[in-house]
Amino acid sequence: MSISERRPWKTVSPARIGTYAFLLVCALFFAMPLFIMLMTSFKTMEEIRSGSIFSLPSAPDLGAWVKAWSAACTGVACDGISVGFWNSVRILIPSVILSVLLGAVNGYALAHWNFRWAGIAFGLLMTGAFIPHQVYVYPLVQLFAWSGTFGTLAAIIAVHVIFGMPVMTLIFRNYFVSIPEEIFKAARMDGAGFWWVFFAIMLPMSTPIMIVAVIWQVTGIWNDFVLGLIFAGRENLPMTVQLNNIVNSQFGEREYNVDMAATILTALVPLVLYFISGRWFVRGIAAGAVKG
Amino acid sequence: MSSVSVKNLEVRFGEHAVLKNLDIDIKSGEFLVLLGSSGCGKSTLLNTIAGLIEPSGGTISIEDRDVTHEDPSKRGLAMVFQSYALYPKMSVRGNLGFSLRVNRVPKAERNKRVEEVARFLQITELLDRRPAQLSGGQRQRVAIGRALVREAKVFMFDEPLSNLDAKLRAELRVEIKRLHRSVGNTMIYVTHDQVEALTLADRIAVMKDGIIQQLGSPEDIYDRPRNRYVAGFIGTPRMNFIGGELLVEQQGVPMFKAEAFGFSLEGYDFEKYPTQASAVELGIRPELLTIVDADHASAKVRATVDLTEMLGAESIIWCDVAGQQIAVLVQGKPGVKPGDTIGMAFDPATASLFDAASGLRL
């Protein structure tokens, strides 16, 4: 099929120029904040005061990055955003592994071993996914307080597993439902039970959806603010919370270059994931969007 | 000895009974085909025998052992699915050996059995391939191999050929037949394709609405259909049906009487000799009609040629008989042309008579 078959405009017409002009303006709008962040982070405070936000740094200076990483003040302590980075990593890894595995098991059980109650529970879970976290927060705080885990790493991991469950279950269920039932029947004829089918047949087939699920959870958990703020406890505050503390609770003159360096550092994990995963990221968005 | 015996089977999906009061005995080593159009319950029956569907009543025994509540894998059955259902991420070797692995058969023995089966099916060189790298025919062999490895007593096939193109279908049909001859296992084969049924089966069970309409050899089913449904379902072009009346006289043979014509049913083998007149339908297969001159002595019916279809080796002549359409299958070229008036001759002994009300064979 040639290009001209699909669209009537092909030559350099005013419409074509308009198309590119619009897209260019959009691209500038979307790229601008990242550009400004980067430029600002490489400037000295001197330069920021004298120049505009769009000007290029005269001599790239890494001072702000170093300070943001290791010396910026988050409230009382001045150990930089690195503390938050490592907290986020410690929260992220177990949360992602647990929530993805649990989602896979749930999705598989719901897709191929449906029984009464399962459908109802799944429906409630899906409805729960729409409800703002604020509705659950107080009871959860109480539950964790009673169990003595409030403000611990375990608590924040549990919370991420809980709130990741609807989407994880959904995307795995939708994926496993699309696997022909005959494969499942064949495995049962071969004598494979629930876990055999899961580990020997379903899991090896689910690499693509695993990637989608991991991307979804890494991005979601890394970018979380409110859950970390409430449940992680002072010792484990994630990077987003630390970032907000650095930027929004500074005393004296604001160090914009440090703020921007810290902001980029915080955005770095999901951004890198986005740029390397490309199409998978979009697939993840589509998979999560069929919610409901 | 019966290999599979189903008694009083009932399967319900919610309120809807898909199978009701179903009985069937499948003999050891027999090739039984369950034939019917979609929704007739044939796949449900197969899946229930396999244990993949829980019956709501009745019993299933395999090799004289009650397996009604047994796990599918413990019934001594193997199944070849429509899509073949090969495990996509496993090699052919992995597919063949999976059931042994699940049952913790030692690796050495597992390999031995897999290789034996592969040799038997001539797929040894494919053992390390993935299913995606196989052709349709090779996939079928692997699926059959999976059944052979399990040393199952009964092989079940769920429409294994229906996704394939016509040429491959014919080839693989022969291969299944050959397999049956060489391994001699009981085989239950589900299909909606009457050609497959007629060519493969020792016995055919024609199903409709969850009920077995007729169970018999292919010849039986084709020549002596038990009811109007079976008669119409089997055979292409379809059996011709002519509505009329069965007249019974004190002396002499019964007569068939339609509006425009009538003839004696000399030689017809009645199930039960009729004693009174009734409304009937006469069925006669297109290839059993012969075309003669309109005023020939043997002409039982006069007809006008409507149109002709040349199929190569044979031709179909569509005729109009007093407003009813009748097909005649002749060898070679049609020999007549639209508008011709012709006579039709046939032997009443080869026809079928059905009660107009109940549809049962008379």
Added chain:
Amino acid sequence: MKIRSAQVALLPMFAIVATVYVGSILWTIGISLTPSRSLPIYEFVGLEQYVALFRSSRWTTSLVNMLVFGAGYIGGCLALGYLMAIFIDQKVRAENALRTIFLYPHAMSFIVTGLVWQWIMSPTEGIQDFVRGLGLTGFTFDWIVRPDMAMYAVIIAGIWHGAGFVMALLLAGLRGVDTEIWKAARIDAVPAWRMYLHVVTPILVPVFVTCAVLLSTHAIKSYDIVVAMTKGGPGIATEVPAKFVMDYLFERSSVGRAAAAATVMLMMVMAVAAPVLYARAAAAKG
């Protein structure tokens, strides 16, 4: 049937659904009917908390702000996202690069989004300062510090974050539209804009609904972006319900009030989601 293992495997899910997705919601609703302050007091006071809630100007402002934000954010994301999807679908060069640029904000957190736009919109450091520096000394762009405009500043940041997401979904939808209809349109000499308006847009309605539902749950949940960008200010100009609940729970120790506010949020979500869920379920049953 080996249903037992499946039931065991689903135990964590059942437990979580029962305690969190059902239990917590009921608990919160229950507390909203009590006079609880910093600790729960289980004493029934009817709808007192709700009455007090709706008498509070901070809450009513929050609600109005949420509606304004929701309308602007959802409308803006859908409009800009659809336009971008349509223009990208014109067989343009550098399609991949453009898509990457439009979507990358979605990978970032609302905290990061809020902080960046706070900096860009700051009158003394950001765009206003830049344009004035170019010589246009009368130029003002100070929405973020003006009580009447601050919410719109947050909306712009929200659109920046979400438009690419809408674009990605709608572009997938556009690519799924039968290419034959474009051939038919050419033969019938129908202009492209008419095709988009009368043929393509109706086909994409389900995708729009999906986007709108997801964006509206974001809008109702919106907390991070406001905290990072304006902290609810200036004054209470950008307060939102989610922030109201958090503040009353953890700073003002007014658990009953917070629960009442959370319950109102819950009902709003249900009002948005229920018709969609119901329609989907009905469609699925066919």
